[in-house]
Amino acid sequence: MALKHLTKTGQLSRFILRLDRVKVSLWLIGITFFTLIVPAAFEGLYENQQERDAMAETMANPAMTAMVGPGNLENYTTGAMTTHQMLLMTALVAGLMSILLVSRHTRGDEEDGRIELIRSLPAGRLSYLNAALVVITGTSVVLALINGFGLYALGIETMDLAGSLLYGAGLGGTALVFAGVAAVFAQLSESSRGTIGLSIGVLLFSYLFRAVTDISNESLSWLSPLGWVTKTEAYTNNNWGPIFLMVVAAAILFILANYLQSIRDLESGFLPSKPGRSTASSFLQGPLGLAWRLQRTGAFFWAIGMFVLGASYGSVMGDMESFFEGNEMLQQMLQPVEGLTLTEQFIPMLLIVMSIMATVPPVIAMNKLRGEEKKERLDHLLGRAVSRTQLMGGYLLLAVLNAFIMISLTAIGLWSAADAVMEEGLSFSMIYGAALAYLPATLVMVGLAVFLAGVLPKLTPFVWAYVLYSFFVVYLGNLMQFPEWTAKISPFGHVAQVPVEEAAFLPLFLLCVVAAALMALGLIGFRKRDISA
Amino acid sequence: MSMLKVTNLTKKFGDFKALDGVNLEVNEGEIMGFIGPNGAGKSTTIKVLLGILKATDGEVQIFGKDAWDDAVEIHKRVAYVPGDVNLWPNLTGGEVIDLFVKLRGTNHKSRRDELIEKFSLDPKKKCRTYSKGNRQKVALIAAFSSDADLYILDEPTSGLDPLMENIFQECVKDLKKQGKSVLLSSHILSEVEKLCDKVAIIRKGTIIETGTLAELRHLTRTQLLIETKKPVKNLAELKGVHDVEVKEQGLSFQVDTEELDNVLRHVSQFGVLKLESAPPTLEDLFMRHYESGDNEATPGAGGGN
CATH class of the missing domain: 3.40.50.300 (P-loop containing nucleotide triphosphate hydrolases)
Structure with missing residues (x-):
C-alpha cells in the first residue's frame, strides 16, 4: 500500500536536485570553507601547546561555554580547539541550511500551488515530500563526507581520520535532524513563513537550552539536538553515540512528517489560522504603511536578535582582562595603548563585527522592494496614485530607521550586559557613540542596495557579496594580516576605531556623502526604468 | 473626447x-x-x-x-x-x-x-x-x-x-x-x-x-448552407467564395460579406430549396486572424480609424 504513495520519488528527487543544484552547492562550499579555514589558521596562530593552553585557560568561563559549548580544555590540541570553538556554530548554520531548503520544497511549493500540479501527475501522494527528504539526506551525507575528509586532508597532526569523519558527521547529522524538524512543521503550519519561523524557533531554542544546561547541568544538554553535537567530543573521545541519536531522531521526524502529510488535505495545516481584520487599520493607508506592515515581524525579531548579540558579547567583558593576559593571538591584534584597558581596546573589534551584523536587517528591508517587484505586487501600487519616488523613498526611510535602531540595540545590549558583569562598568556614551560611528558605513551599504534596485535591478543580490566581503576583511583581516587596502575597499574599514583611535569626522562625513549619492542615483534610476520581474 | x-x-x-x-x-x-x-x-x-x-x-x-x-x-x-x-x-x-x-x-x-x-x-x-x-x-x-x-x-x-x-x-x-x-x-x-x-x-x-x-463583421465571412434543385455549377470560381464542402444536407461554404449579393444571385439560378446562414461571430473573426499566416495578417481596411 505504502509503495504506491511513493511512485516517482526518484524522478522527483532528481528534479528537486536540478532546481537546487546551485543553492545546495553554495551552502556546501560555504560551510566547508569555514570548517577548513579555521584549523588551518589555528595552526599558524598557535605555534606550540603552551600557547594553546593559554587560550584554553581564557576559554574556561561560563560565558564562553554558553556560546560555543563545553570543550576538552585539559588537552587543548588544534583538533580539540577546532571542535570546541567551531563545531557548534557550524552545526547551527548547517541546521539553518536544512530548514531553508526543506521548507522551500515542502510548504513553500505547496503554498505556491506547485505541489498540486505534481500531485495531479501520476506521482504518489507522499512522493514530493520524500523526494525533498532524499535530497536533503543526500546533501547532509555529502556535507559530512567533504567536511570529514577535508579536515583530514589538512594534514594536521592532532586531526586524525576518525575524528575528522566524526566532526563531519556531527554537521551532517544536525542538518538531518533539522530537516526533519522543518518537514514536520511544514505539515503543522499553513504557510512557508510559519514553517521557517517555527523551525528556526526550535533551532534557536535548542541552542539557548543547551547554553543554559551546559553551564548548570551538562547531562541535561542531552535533551537538545544541538547539545548532541558537542557531546561527540570529536578529536578527543570520538563518541559516535550522538550521531546515532541524530539519525534515529531524524528518522522519527521523517516518519512523523510522512504520517501527518498522509492524514491531511493539501494546503491545510494542523495549526489553526485565525481570521484577520476585515478592514485596513488607519495605519495601513499608504505605500509607507504597507511597506512597514510587510516587514514589521521580521524587523521585530531582528531587533531582539541584535540586542541578544550585543548582550552576549557584553557578557564576556567581565573575564576580558584575564582572557587577554595569556592570549597571544589577541595581543597580536591589539597594540597596547596607554590610558586604556585591554577590554576597552577590544571594544572596536566587537563593534565592527556587530555593526556589520546590524547591516543585514536594513539591507533586507531595502531589498524587499525588489522582492515585491519580482512578485509583480508593485504594479498594484504604481497603477494607482503612487509615484516611484514615493514608493522607493518609503522603503529607504524604513531601511535608514532600521539601520539606526539595529545598531543602537546592539550597543545598548553590549553596554547593559557589560555593565552588569564588570566591576567598573563602561561609559554608555562612549559605547553608544562608537557604535553610531558605524552608521554611515551601514548607510553606504543601504545606499548600494538602493542604487542596485534603481539602476541595476538584476544585480540586487550583489550587495550581499559586498557585506560578506566587509565581514571577511574586517573580521579575519586582522587575524590573517591581510594588506590594509583590502579593508579600505569596505566602508567599514574607514571608520575610526573609537576609543582606541581619535574619533575622526571627515571620513564619516564622506561616507555619508557616498551613501547619499548612491541613494540619489538609485531613486533617479528607479524613476526611469521598466518595472518588471 | x-x-x-x-x-x-x-x-x-x-x-x-x-x-x-x-x-x-x-x-x-x-x-x-x-x-x-x-x-x-x-x-x-x-x-x-x-x-x-x-x-x-x-x-x-x-x-x-x-x-x-x-x-x-x-x-x-x-x-x-x-x-x-x-x-x-x-x-x-x-x-x-x-x-x-x-x-x-x-x-x-x-x-x-x-x-x-x-x-x-x-x-x-x-x-x-x-x-x-x-x-x-x-x-x-x-x-x-x-x-x-x-x-x-x-x-x-x-x-x-x-x-x-x-x-x-x-x-x-x-x-x-x-x-x-x-x-x-x-x-x-x-x-x-x-x-x-x-x-x-x-x-x-x-x-x-x-x-x-x-x-x-462586415469584414468577415458569412457561413451558408444551401440545398438546390439542380447541382450548383462554378461556385468555387466565384469571387469571395471559400471552403466549399459537399455535405449530406447540401453545399456548405463561406462568403465574404461584400460578395454576398453576387453569390446569392448566382446560386438562385439553380433553384434554392433551403438556405441557412450563420452570422459571423467574433469568434470567427478572431480565429481567422489568429490562424492566418503573416502574409494574410492585414486584410482590408481597419474600420475604426
Whole structure:
C-alpha cells in the first residue's frame, strides 16, 4: 500500500536536485570553507601547546561555554580547539541550511500551488515530500563526507581520520535532524513563513537550552539536538553515540512528517489560522504603511536578535582582562595603548563585527522592494496614485530607521550586559557613540542596495557579496594580516576605531556623502526604468 | 473626447520587439474590447499605459497627459485590474481593498461593502488562502469601488465562475451608464461581444483590426448552407467564395460579406430549396486572424480609424 504513495520519488528527487543544484552547492562550499579555514589558521596562530593552553585557560568561563559549548580544555590540541570553538556554530548554520531548503520544497511549493500540479501527475501522494527528504539526506551525507575528509586532508597532526569523519558527521547529522524538524512543521503550519519561523524557533531554542544546561547541568544538554553535537567530543573521545541519536531522531521526524502529510488535505495545516481584520487599520493607508506592515515581524525579531548579540558579547567583558593576559593571538591584534584597558581596546573589534551584523536587517528591508517587484505586487501600487519616488523613498526611510535602531540595540545590549558583569562598568556614551560611528558605513551599504534596485535591478543580490566581503576583511583581516587596502575597499574599514583611535569626522562625513549619492542615483534610476520581474 | 490615445507605440525588450507600432484610441463613454492571442502584447500594452513599462518609441496619452511622465496624476482617475493578481499573503482581502482604494484617494465605504456582498468575498481571510478567482474579486472590488474615469481591466474574469462573471458584466454596464470609459482585455469573446462598443485585435505586437463590432463583421465571412434543385455549377470560381464542402444536407461554404449579393444571385439560378446562414461571430473573426499566416495578417481596411 505504502509503495504506491511513493511512485516517482526518484524522478522527483532528481528534479528537486536540478532546481537546487546551485543553492545546495553554495551552502556546501560555504560551510566547508569555514570548517577548513579555521584549523588551518589555528595552526599558524598557535605555534606550540603552551600557547594553546593559554587560550584554553581564557576559554574556561561560563560565558564562553554558553556560546560555543563545553570543550576538552585539559588537552587543548588544534583538533580539540577546532571542535570546541567551531563545531557548534557550524552545526547551527548547517541546521539553518536544512530548514531553508526543506521548507522551500515542502510548504513553500505547496503554498505556491506547485505541489498540486505534481500531485495531479501520476506521482504518489507522499512522493514530493520524500523526494525533498532524499535530497536533503543526500546533501547532509555529502556535507559530512567533504567536511570529514577535508579536515583530514589538512594534514594536521592532532586531526586524525576518525575524528575528522566524526566532526563531519556531527554537521551532517544536525542538518538531518533539522530537516526533519522543518518537514514536520511544514505539515503543522499553513504557510512557508510559519514553517521557517517555527523551525528556526526550535533551532534557536535548542541552542539557548543547551547554553543554559551546559553551564548548570551538562547531562541535561542531552535533551537538545544541538547539545548532541558537542557531546561527540570529536578529536578527543570520538563518541559516535550522538550521531546515532541524530539519525534515529531524524528518522522519527521523517516518519512523523510522512504520517501527518498522509492524514491531511493539501494546503491545510494542523495549526489553526485565525481570521484577520476585515478592514485596513488607519495605519495601513499608504505605500509607507504597507511597506512597514510587510516587514514589521521580521524587523521585530531582528531587533531582539541584535540586542541578544550585543548582550552576549557584553557578557564576556567581565573575564576580558584575564582572557587577554595569556592570549597571544589577541595581543597580536591589539597594540597596547596607554590610558586604556585591554577590554576597552577590544571594544572596536566587537563593534565592527556587530555593526556589520546590524547591516543585514536594513539591507533586507531595502531589498524587499525588489522582492515585491519580482512578485509583480508593485504594479498594484504604481497603477494607482503612487509615484516611484514615493514608493522607493518609503522603503529607504524604513531601511535608514532600521539601520539606526539595529545598531543602537546592539550597543545598548553590549553596554547593559557589560555593565552588569564588570566591576567598573563602561561609559554608555562612549559605547553608544562608537557604535553610531558605524552608521554611515551601514548607510553606504543601504545606499548600494538602493542604487542596485534603481539602476541595476538584476544585480540586487550583489550587495550581499559586498557585506560578506566587509565581514571577511574586517573580521579575519586582522587575524590573517591581510594588506590594509583590502579593508579600505569596505566602508567599514574607514571608520575610526573609537576609543582606541581619535574619533575622526571627515571620513564619516564622506561616507555619508557616498551613501547619499548612491541613494540619489538609485531613486533617479528607479524613476526611469521598466518595472518588471 | 479621447480618454486614451496610443500612437505608434513600440516597446522593445533587448532585441525583441514586443510591440511594433500599436495605435489605439478609447473615447469618453466607450467600452473598448482588447483581444488577441497569448503573448500578442496585450499586457505589455497595458503596462505601458500604466507607466509601469517605458515606451521605446511612440506616444501614449491618457486624459491628454503623458502616461509615463504624469503617471501619478493620471492614476488618480484610473482603475486597474491586472490579469495575474498577486497579493500579499499575510494581509487580508479587506485590508488590501481598503489600501487600494485609499491609494487612489477616494473612499466609498458603502460601495465597498455592497460589492463585497455582491461578489460574496470573505474579507477576513488572508490572501494566501484565496483562489485565483477570489484574488481577482479583491482587485475587482477595489477597482469598482473607486471613482475613476477610465477602467483598465486585463483579463479580469479568467478565474471567475459564471455567476460572478454576470455580476462583473453588470458592474461594467453600470460604468457605461455613468459614462465611464473602459479598456477590457479578454479572452472570453462572448463577454466582449456583450459589453464592448468597439474591439481592437492585437497580434504579434501590432493592432490588426479596430472598429465597432458591426464594422468588423462586415469584414468577415458569412457561413451558408444551401440545398438546390439542380447541382450548383462554378461556385468555387466565384469571387469571395471559400471552403466549399459537399455535405449530406447540401453545399456548405463561406462568403465574404461584400460578395454576398453576387453569390446569392448566382446560386438562385439553380433553384434554392433551403438556405441557412450563420452570422459571423467574433469568434470567427478572431480565429481567422489568429490562424492566418503573416502574409494574410492585414486584410482590408481597419474600420475604426
